[in-house]
């Protein structure tokens with residue numbers, strides 16, 4: 418086992434309980450270091466999420482001390498049988514001390530194996546970006562050697578960049594593919610300036626590079642020296658017919674404090690925007706992710722998530738991971754109720770539902786008009802709709818009894834009477850009213866809660 422990793426583990430062990438250490442840390446395997454990035458092998462997605470959320474900062478702090486070249490962490494899923502095989506191979510050949518240096522030499526850039534073209538769901542929102550990236554990676558692209566993927570957070574820029582890297586290396590393992598974020602590029606440059614190795618840095622990104630994948634260009638805002646180094650790098654790569662893929666969350670001209678020279682180089686690149694996915698694409702993404710994770714999701718849960726989360730696809734993934742975790746821990750299948758609980762907890766704000774929303778859904782569900790709902794008509798169906806409307810207003814909003822009463826043209830005591838009565842009814846087992854309230858709650862959440 419690698420010496421430095423043992424030291425890192427020892428230090429982190431002191432900060433955790435035994436159970437946490439055994440479960441989450443002892444099962445991590447260091448895989449490689451590339452471009453200042455220490456790649457850690459984890460057992461599954463849930464393992465990665467946990468380490469990322471609870472341990473990353475501490476782990477990085479300690480890793481940086483043990484391995485000064487490390488500046489960030491990345492994760493890969495490593496199947497247990499793969500690790501077992503490696504262990505058996507090692508045992509066969511006798512114990513071997515592998516240094517991190519060897520690991521660095523052995524490995525290419527650490528591309529996420531999950532981020533492939535196969536796993537990327539294509540819709541109207543991202544079709545152009547997908548096609549252009551694919552064309553670049555399969556060398557079909559004749560006129561544009563360079564691409565700029567432009568999108569808000571969590572819409573697939575890194576996924577496509579890694580997919581390009583994965584495909585290049587799969588087809589041509591000897592290709593020199595450099596993958597860095599603009600921040601890493603800047604850090605490496607500063608590091609090499611400090612340590613007198615700027616020529617090596619320049620060589621790495623200019624002469625020693627066939628494909629440059631540069632993420633999050635917006636980071637360079639205001640960093641004049643790094644910007645001008647990048648301009649030289651891009652010029653040289655483009656002059657030599659090399660390929661460049663950049664990503665950013667804004668058009669180059671809209672990134673503040675970006676030099677005219679860099680803006681001009683980047684603007685000359687083919688712009689491929691990715692829009693927010695539409696409902697159908699979101700449905701497909703959820704189905705694909707569930708399939709990859711080997712999880713069975715009822716269609717109503719798929720639709721609920723697709724309604725609920727309209728932007729950042731990471732949120733969809735977090736909710737899936739959360740649902741899987743909860744379903745595993747409790748030993749229950751993923752259901753609508755579980756999905757509602759998890760999304761409410763995981764998305765950092767509670768849904769904003771108003772009394773008006775509730776009234777509209779009630780009218781649509783009972784097929785009555787708003788006038789009827791707010792009227793004094795005592796017809797059974799209408800009275801029941803009104804009662805459920807008041808009850809849900811109490812559950813989903815923070816409005817006072819008086820305010821709710823006003824919205825239904827009733828006194829606060831009528832609201833209280835309705836809410837208490839319905840609460841009691843709902844507690845009884847298997848009653849129709851309970852099912853009806855659940856149904857309307859679901860409709861309410863799926864129709865109003867688009868983030």
Ligand SMILES: Nc1ncnc2c1ncn2[C@@H]1O[C@H](COP(=O)(O)OP(=O)(O)OP(=O)(O)O)[C@@H](O)[C@H]1O
Nearest residue numbers: 536537538569570571572573574575576702730731
């Ligand atoms: N079209 C898609 N199909 C399948 N998964 C997707 C798609 N778009 C995004 N994802 C998934 O969403 C997650 C976030 O995507 P990614 O990391 O590529 O976002 P990003 O645009 O680079 O965000 P940021 O700017 O915050 O880094 C990833 O797990 C990725 O696999």
